[in-house]
Amino acid sequence: MPAETPQFASLQTPVLLLDEAKMMRNIHRLEAHAKALGVTLRPHLKTAKSVEVAKRLGGGLEGPITVSTLAEAEEFHRARISCILYAVGIAPQKLSHAWDMRQQGCDLILLLDSIEQAKAVAAAEIPALIEIDSDGHRGGRAPDDPVLIEIGRILHAAGCLRGVMTHAGESYTVSGAAAHAAFAEQERAAAVQAAQALRAAGLPCEVVSVGSTPTAHAARDLTGVTELRAGVYMFFDLVMEGIGVCSIDDIALSVLTTVIGHQRDKGWIMVDAGWMAMSRDRGTQSLAVDQGYGVVCDTDGRVLDDLIISSANQEHGIVTLREGSTATLPDLPVGTRLRILPNHACATAAQFQRYHVLPADGGALQTWPRFGGW
């Protein structure tokens, strides 16, 4: 084991580490791809939940951005980002909050897929996108559903129809660029078909929004699409690595932890990153390589051969060799620091109140706040 990175010495683990250089590389990669495809990137900040991260996106504090809660919308608008899509179906009880934000100068756009929501949103005079179902994953109207036109008419009568949006959540269930490109085309085709149906009915459809991290990276042609959304790409994680969207070296997020004990006869090394730090997300369980609760690295971020957190209690992780491994369990005395790569960046980051950032310029560790809640 190399000597511990000195700047970690004073930290009390578990701590959420963010490698800014890797994050910037991930951000620039998708920005270049969106530019080549001729679409606006509207990053989803549900993963990062951080103004410091938002500042480092191509749009900076201009936006546009996507959020998953009104609490995120509030925080980002407080930082003067005003072009915000709240991409979760709107509950009528949230309309007065959304209306208040618009009065404060936030161009908040809502999402909906039913006549009842459209009537409430039209009455509140708030612009919205109509959700389109492109893969049977979650909400949304099929692009040929006649109710889509009805919803469009209700919104348009109040001047609230901005366009359509779809998200192929099923793209996470397949692996490799070709399979993701097929889902990207499925998103594009459904969104464009819905936009054409609205226009054919004499309705406007300015925004045609598609995306998920796998489809955004794999998309080859987005003709007819105006904007692309993705979130976890800023940090990446073991699920994205497992389905071939990134390499393990692209993962910008890790949890710094400390060895707190052993059961040597069982080959167990106990660390102070349990599920409270890693989250209960077991997203790699269904993939070709099950990474347990995360992949173990040394403090410089180098993967330790076949070492994973194979099980977790609230504040205990049990590190073992991967099942069937022929590697040798390293000797990691109590007090050894390790870094754990997470299954799912959105879930792991949500367990922490701040990032400890390894700055891209190689300077001293910085602290960036992050927020949660609703």
Place this chain on the structure above:
Amino acid sequence: MPAETPQFASLQTPVLLLDEAKMMRNIHRLEAHAKALGVTLRPHLKTAKSVEVAKRLGGGLEGPITVSTLAEAEEFHRARISCILYAVGIAPQKLSHAWDMRQQGCDLILLLDSIEQAKAVAAAEIPALIEIDSDGHRGGRAPDDPVLIEIGRILHAAGCLRGVMTHAGESYTVSGAAAHAAFAEQERAAAVQAAQALRAAGLPCEVVSVGSTPTAHAARDLTGVTELRAGVYMFFDLVMEGIGVCSIDDIALSVLTTVIGHQRDKGWIMVDAGWMAMSRDRGTQSLAVDQGYGVVCDTDGRVLDDLIISSANQEHGIVTLREGSTATLPDLPVGTRLRILPNHACATAAQFQRYHVLPADGGALQTWPRFGGW
């Protein structure tokens, strides 16, 4: 569906609800049992992480309590609770923090199971318990391990040996009072054997601490034990119901959510409680009844027949009838409020920054802060 409870009308979901009357019933039940067994109850506050909950325990602000992080120890000591066991194996990097807390008058006790930890703790002159392994679940020394005596001697030489502690985490994997009572006896036997081994070597062993929520409730005889620990019993959850420790009516914690959409042809009802609200904990997956991401109730807390959150995205829960159910899917329009009982109270509560409390006296909803982090 009954009309919505008026006091929920102004809330923006998801919101964490706590039924104080149920919580008090749960608290009193275990306190009475501990009293009958002649042991001190040292409640574990890793689930509640709330000073308001701590005040309502039998010991009140006198304690004693158990915590799982030094951040919890700090928060509770700030509220003047001074008798605190930090029940996770100590990392040497945390000793200066623990020492500072003791200087501020906190009777903080640490946990360890190795010679290297014992030397560091003895050098810092902080009292500690030695962890005993009673079920192969996690850390700890076997009660007949000669290293136990070595550790005891190192601690005692510095005046730091307080006693022994064990936790039968494996008790969660079996169901019913008889099976839990067997684990309770296993905890008792291991802890008492370890205490006797220390005493036979001329070492003191004032504290003999055992417990987990299943074993604490099922224990029939705790001869030789001085204190009992348990945490999730204050709130209970679907895992505890699933293994027979409580009834569904004892569960004091739920997540208030709102219907935000439908896929009617699939029998899906979308709600705004996804895994960010419920947590990714799928603790009932391995039990006789898999409750998905939680059991759906109306706003009065009455279970809706066979309705569960069967899958979840970050901010979306998909409510369906349980697989194989012959019940009829209720008509729950957009805007309908529901309450979801969680799989695992520790994990779900950790997703929220506050409790919305239904007070035992039937008065208006109160807000109690809770904390997280490390």
